[in-house]
Amino acid sequence: MKNPFVYGEEVHGDAFWNRTTDIQELARDIHNGQNVIIFSARRYGKTSLIKTVLERVRKEGVLTVYADLYPAITKEKFIEIYARAVSRSLGKPTQKILNIVKRLFPKLIPKIVIRGEGDAEFEFDYEPRNVFRTSLSDLLQSVHKRAKEEKKAACVVFDEFQEIVNYADDEVEKEMRTIFQSHRNVSYIFLGSKKHLFGKLFQDPNRPFYKSGKHMPLGRLATEEVIKHVREKFSLSGVSLPKEVLSLIAQRGEGHPYYTQLLCHILWDECLEKKLITPKDVENALNKMLKREGEVYETVLNALTQKQKQLLVALALEPQVKVYSDPFLDKYHLGSSSSIQKALQILIRKDLLDRENDQFVFQDSFFALWLQKR
Structure with missing residues (x-):
């Protein structure tokens, strides 16, 4: 029997946590042409969620495009990745599709290439290089143009959209905002x-995308959703979970999709034969999970200065503390408040900490738990 709890990869269908409210809200936004900005920390299931939504609205007649911008380290790479995403949404490369692509991107030069496993896809180039702006403009207009021709709504998803901040200038950013703001029949969704x-x-009020869409932070899973999903999956395997164990699993997973899946994956492996899970099994699985993640956490720590490491450990042990108070600084030998302020800024930039009012909290609460048990 295959373990029903999948982690570390995109999940779809029965393996996907039932974020019913989020799915319904996003589907409505897409049909209404609303631009949406979705942020969450890593491993919260943004990509799995949006692909589930895209599958749903596609069946409802919406044209959909998904572009992962994580590899788009330059403006030129952005054009290549987005052009491939748009062309992929048209179907498998054929002469008919090639003709459509040439019409949508008149300044780009498409070619069909065969990958190692025999799959065909488009690659793009443009000549001469000084037509970048025109090529970009054609590309950014393409989905709107197609949607208008087919008299359909459309949705374009840019995953890991923050990568465009690293470009040498804001040309792509400005052009996108200028063009997208007139596309009433296309919903643009930005994930980060x-x-x-x-x-x-x-x-930032000085940047092109300021106030350009509806913000939708992706929060933790609701406790009742976790309990329902976990109960269903274990019952299909004939494993019994008392109510207190279900509540404990939801509590230990903290509503985090990745860690809750991993915790349940370990429990399923450990307890399938005996068909019963006890509170002790949950605690053992949690410790095993932290041990598995330990190698990743060690790598993160090794990239920090000694001061930054000390500060992280101190905040893990005393999360509600006033960080600039003398007793806290003295207890953990952290030095002056000015040096701590600098360390905090760096840890926030590294996406290890967040500031919530006067508190500094871990983006990954299981990193904090691992530090406590270390």
């Missing part, structure tokens, strides 16, 4: 996982 970069794009 690096808070400090994502914040620059959408919260």
